[in-house]
Structures are given as structure tokens and as C-alpha cells.
Amino acid sequence: MAALVIAEHDNQSLKAATLNTVTAALQCSPEVDILVAGSGVEATVATASQVVGIRKVIQIDALTLLDQLAEPLAAQILSIAKHYSHILAPATASGKNILPRVAAKLDVAQLSDITKVVSTDTFQRPIYAGNVIATVQSGDSVKVITVRTTSFEPASGTGDSSEVENVAATEVIDKSSFIGRKLTKSDRPELTAAKIIVSGGRGLGSGEKYQEIITPLADKLGAALGASRAAVDAGYVSNDYQVGQTGKIVAPQLYVAVGISGAIQHLAGMKDSKVIVAINKDAEAPIFNVADYGLVADLFTAVPELTSALN
Amino acid sequence: MKILVAVKRVVDYNVKVRVKSDHSGVDTANVKMSMNPFDEIAVEEAAQLKESGVATEIIVVSAGLSQCQEILRTALAIGADRGILVETDVDLQPLAVAKILKSIVEKEKVPIIILGKQAIDDDSNQTGQMLASLLDAPQATFASKVLIADGKAIVTREVDGGLETIALTLPAVITTDLRLNEPRYVTLPNIMKAKKKLLTIVKPEDLGIDVAPRLKTIKVEEPPKRDAGQIVADVAALVDKLKNEAKVI
Numbered sequence: 001m002a003a004l005v006i007a008e009h010d011n012q013s014l015k016a017a018t019l020n021t022v023t024a025a026l027q028c029s030p031e032v033d034i035l036v037a038g039s040g041v042e043a044t045v046a047t048a049s050q051v052v053g054i055r056k057v058i059q060i061d062a063l064t065l066l067d068q069l070a071e072p073l074a075a076q077i078l079s080i081a082k083h084y085s086h087i088l089a090p091a092t093a094s095g096k097n098i099l100p101r102v103a104a105k106l107d108v109a110q111l112s113d114i115t116k117v118v119s120t121d122t123f124q125r126p127i128y129a130g131n132v133i134a135t136v137q138s139g140d141s142v143k144v145i146t147v148r149t150t151s152f153e154p155a156s157g158t159g160d161s162s163e164v165e166n167v168a169a170t171e172v173i174d175k176s177s178f179i180g181r182k183l184t185k186s187d188r189p190e191l192t193a194a195k196i197i198v199s200g201g202r203g204l205g206s207g208e209k210y211q212e213i214i215t216p217l218a219d220k221l222g223a224a225l226g227a228s229r230a231a232v233d234a235g236y237v238s239n240d241y242q243v244g245q246t247g248k249i250v251a252p253q254l255y256v257a258v259g260i261s262g263a264i265q266h267l268a269g270m271k272d273s274k275v276i277v278a279i280n281k282d283a284e285a286p287i288f289n290v291a292d293y294g295l296v297a298d299l300f301t302a303v304p305e306l307t308s309a310l311n
Numbered sequence: 312m313k314i315l316v317a318v319k320r321v322v323d324y325n326v327k328v329r330v331k332s333d334h335s336g337v338d339t340a341n342v343k344m345s346m347n348p349f350d351e352i353a354v355e356e357a358a359q360l361k362e363s364g365v366a367t368e369i370i371v372v373s374a375g376l377s378q379c380q381e382i383l384r385t386a387l388a389i390g391a392d393r394g395i396l397v398e399t400d401v402d403l404q405p406l407a408v409a410k411i412l413k414s415i416v417e418k419e420k421v422p423i424i425i426l427g428k429q430a431i432d433d434d435s436n437q438t439g440q441m442l443a444s445l446l447d448a449p450q451a452t453f454a455s456k457v458l459i460a461d462g463k464a465i466v467t468r469e470v471d472g473g474l475e476t477i478a479l480t481l482p483a484v485i486t487t488d489l490r491l492n493e494p495r496y497v498t499l500p501n502i503m504k505a506k507k508k509l510l511t512i513v514k515p516e517d518l519g520i521d522v523a524p525r526l527k528t529i530k531v532e533e534p535p536k537r538d539a540g541q542i543v544a545d546v547a548a549l550v551d552k553l554k555n556e557a558k559v560i
Binding site: 067069070071074092093094096097098099100101102103104105107108109110111112113122125126127128129130131132133134135136137138139140175176177178179180181182183184190192196221238239240242245246247253254264265271274275276277283288289290291292293294295296297302305306309310 | 322324325327328330337348349404405406409431432433434435436437438439440441442443444445448449450451452453455465468469470471472473474475476477478479480483488489490525526527528529530531532533534537539540541542543545546547549550552553557559560
């Protein structure tokens with residue numbers, strides 16, 4: 001049977017995480033459909049229809065889906081679920097929010113955050129914050145899956161347009177309503193989607209120093225900003241900067257850890273990065289055990305020097 | 312108004328876990344176990360809601376081995392009023408836990424249910440959403456602020472790239488994120504008081520729930536080791552390596 005990918009989008013545009021999820025879906029079934037459920041999603045549907053390898057795009061357009069609330073979205077997915085052996089969404093805040101509702105109603109287990117498709121019923125997923133990899137097999141008739149997008153290459157988004165099927169939205173009793181959204185306005189890439197991340201730790205000593213030392217380097221590299229839990233707990237930056245077991249799990253091309261000692265907690269969140277650079281004055285810091293390039297130096301001179309050397 | 316909080320006993324977050332030599336699972340013998348950190352935040356939130364007069368009674372529930380009583384006692388010391396242990400030695404998966412909690416929520420007629428967003432052992436991040444789904448109740452996952460007023464929960468959620476605020480009609484399920492609060496330290500007098508609080512033990516069979524696992528773990532293994540790289544002499548050498556060797560800038 002076919003696989004269904006739940007598109008991640010903001011109504012106007014398709015999010016890149018969808019493309020990685022399509023790749024995982026194609027490893028589960030040769031027939032992959034993308035569901036775009038939202039309000040005013042014509043442009044998103046057009047983009048989705050050009051994803052290479054898919055069979056069709058299913059469009060469900062209704063005002064109740066505008067804010068992507070879990071309850072109405074899960075209901076739409078359930079309305080078409082019977083046609084699919086696999087239902088996949090990216091393991092983003094949105095995918096994690098919605099998909100377990102679908103699994104519970106189908107009375108099946110969910111496979112969270114898979115990093116590998118071993119076969120159509122067997123998958124690998126990290127547990128204990130990535131310190132252990134579990135291979136798990138599902139005996140359920142439908143596999144409901146969230147996908148760790150950094151583990152799958154994105155499908156190409158520039159193919160010929162596939163068929164688009166319009167499906168009427170299922171009515172849902174209103175038990176939740178949207179009040180507002182405050183997105184961090186920033187020209188920077190999102191932490192979990194960034195190619196380069198510069199993270200600061202307690203070695204910085206204060207929030208002012210974080211801004212003074214870390215921000216210019218990140219600006220120069222076009223990088224997202226991160227932080228260790230110690231830096232967040234000390235109040236240098238807000239919680240949404242936190243990389244680690246209890247924060248965000250990241251896997252950029254380049255991760256620069258500045259003044260971060262490398263607690264297990266932090267390593268769990270970034271050790272899948274392709275290249276890790278550590279700058280720390282303590283040569284014994286555990287971060288050097290995972291760093292590809294370590295620089296034992298005073299960060300207050302080394303980082304500004306690095307920033308200016310990148311001109 | 313009653314609040315139900317669910318807590319899970321997990322390997323303490325400071326412990327470096329080890330895979331068993333036969334790759335059947337993670338070694339939990341003689342390992343320090345604690346309440347899942349996100350669940351501690353859930354208990355703290357419930358305690359604060361009670362202290363502010365919103366809640367009248369906090370019921371804390373755990374499911375699993377007999378030793379889960381220890382973390383239930385911790386929750387009672389933080390401020391929960393009574394505990395329920397659903398005792399079983401079956402490896403409980405999120406769907407089974409959601410079914411157990413549904414049964415208790417319906418029996419106790421609880422309007423506010425608070426859970427941690429995920430357990431730090433299996434990292435599933437499912438139980439709260441599954442419970443809400445089974446109850447046909449609305450949900451607010453990854454909460455960083457909770458306000459209860461006029462039969463509604465107004466919850467600010469941590470989403471990718473920022474925050475969003477939604478309103479839920481009660482009964483509703485809320486799952487906690489890190490920023491919601493800072494759990495208090497448990498004091499000795501409260502630990503003593505907690506020992507006298509009611510803790511009921513039931514079995515999944517008593518609730519009529521099939522808790523058989525749906526996912527079979529074929530094996531667990533350590534991820535490929537990351538080798539320590541090289542120490543570079545200075546900034547110039549670092550820039551050179553990043554440009555010419557790693558080719559990432």
C-alpha cells in the first residue's frame with residue numbers, strides 16, 4: 001500500500017522538512033502521496049506537486065485548518081488514513097504535536113523520530129537522547145512515523161507537476177482555538193534547520209558577552225545561535241537557544257562550540273553534527289573528545305580573531 | 312477542580328547509559344533512577360495551580376514496576392495529594408499508558424491533565440497527545456505558560472521558531488516544556504508528610520486494559536563513536552582547516 005506524507009507548511013509555502021520526509025516515505029513504499037491540509041494553500045500545493053517521486057498531492061483546504069491546530073488536522077489525516085500503510089510527518093514541533101493523535105485513534109503504536117528505514121516494518125530510532133540506537137519492528141497494520149529530517153536527504157523539489165486531488169474537509173467540533181503567535185523575528189536560520197550553528201556556554205560569563213562574542217561570529221557565518229543548558233540556566237539567552245538532551249537536537253554541517261565544556265546533556269544534542277569545532281581554554285574539557293577541530297584558547301581573544309579572519 | 316499528573320520513573324539524566332552486552336536493551340540494574348525531568352515540571356505546575364486556588368486536588372499517577380512508588384512519593388512531597396500506581400512488569404509503551412490514564416481520568420472526572428512532553432528514556436513524545444486523542448479532548452503540547460480561567464486553559468506553547476498561544480475547552484491535556492517553571496526542592500518535612508499520603512495500587516487488568524507492547528525491540532546498540540579530532544595551534548590554522556580540509560565555510 002501507499003505512504004502518506006503530512007506536509008509541513010505555513011499555508012503560503014512548503015517547509016523543507018517535507019522533502020526529507022518524502023525520502024523516508026519512498027523507502028517505505030514506491031507510492032507516496034503528500035497531504036497539504038491548511039487554508040489558502042494553493043501555492044504550497046503547487047510546490048508540493050513538483051516533488052520528485054510522488055504519486056499525487058491531496059489538498060484539503062478549510063478555514064478551520066488555518067492555524068494548524070492538532071485536533072482538526074488529525075481529523076483530516078484520519079479521514080484518508082485507510083488508504084495508507086504508512087503515515088509520516090517530519091519530527092518537528094508540528095509533526096510531533098499532531099501524529100500521536102492519529103496513531104491513538106487508529107489504535108496503533110507510533111514510531112517517533114526514525115533515523116533509518118530498515119524495512120517496511122522495521123526502523124531505527126535514537127533513544128536516550130541519541131546515546132542509544134534502537135531497532136524496532138511494528139506489527140501494526142498501519143505504521144505511523146515521525147522522521148528525524150537530518151537523517152534523510154531531501155527529495156528534489158523541481159520535478160514535473162503531479163496530480164492534485166481535492167478532498168473536502170471533515171467537520172470537527174471546536175474544542176481548541178488559536179489566540180496568537182510570536183515568532184522570533186530574525187534573519188537567521190532556525191536552529192534545527194541551520195547549516196551552521198554557533199553555540200555559547202558558561203565560559204562566556206554573561207549575556208552581554210554572549211552578544212558581544214557569539215553574535216558577530218554567527219553573523220559572519222550566516223549561522224543560527226545556540227547555547228548550552230548552563231548558559232540558559234545562567235540567563236545569558238532564552239531557553240529556545242538551548243541545544244541538548246532537553247533542548248533542541250541539531251545536526252548542522254558545522255557546529256562551533258564556544259566556552260562549552262561538553263556535558264553529556266549537551267553532547268546528546270549536537271554530536272551528529274558533520275563537523276564540530278570547540279574553542280575552550282580548558283584542554284581537559286570533554287567537548288574536545290567529540291570535536292573535529294579543537295582550539296585551546298581564551299575565547300575572548302580567539303573568537304573575535306576568528307570573526308575577523310573570516311572576512 | 313482536580314488535576315491529574317502522570318509521572319514516569321526513568322534512568323537519571325546524569326547517568327551515562329550502557330547497552331547490555333546481548334543488545335537486548337539498556338542496563339538499568341544498579342543505576343540511579345529518578346522522576347522524568349519533564350514530569351517534575353508537570354507536578355510543580357499542578358502544585359502552583361493548587362497554591363493559586365485554581366485546583367483543589369492533585370492526583371499523581373505512575374505506571375510500571377513497584378519501585379515507581381518512590382517517584383510517586385517524590386511527587387506527593389512536591390505537592391500532590393494522592394497517588395495511584397498502576398503496577399505491572401510489562402514494558403509499557405505510550406499507547407498503553409495513554410489507555411491507562413484515560414481510564415483513570417474518566418473514573419476520577421479530571422478536567423486538567425498535565426504530563427511531561429516526553430520521557431528522557433524512550434524519547435517518544437506521544438503519551439499526552441495519545442491521551443488527548445483517546446479522550447476526544449483538546450491538547451496543548453510543549454507548554455511554557457498555563458493560565459486556567461472560565462473553564463478554559465490558555466496555554467503558550469513552544470513551537471519551531473517561537474511561541475504560540477491557544478485556548479482549550481476543559482477537559483484538556485497539557486504537556487510541559489522546560490521553560491514552564493522551575494521545580495522546587497523537596498524539603499524533609501514535606502517528604503515526611505508525603506509518606507502519610509494515600510497511595511493506591513491497581514493492576515492494568517483491574518482497569519480492563521490490554522497493555523501488551525506493540526513495538527518489538529529487535530536490538531539496541533551504541534551509535535557509531537565519534538573520534539576526537541585534532542587540536543589546532545591557532546585561529547589561522549583553524550580557518551585553514553575549515554576552508555580546505557572540512558570545506559564547510
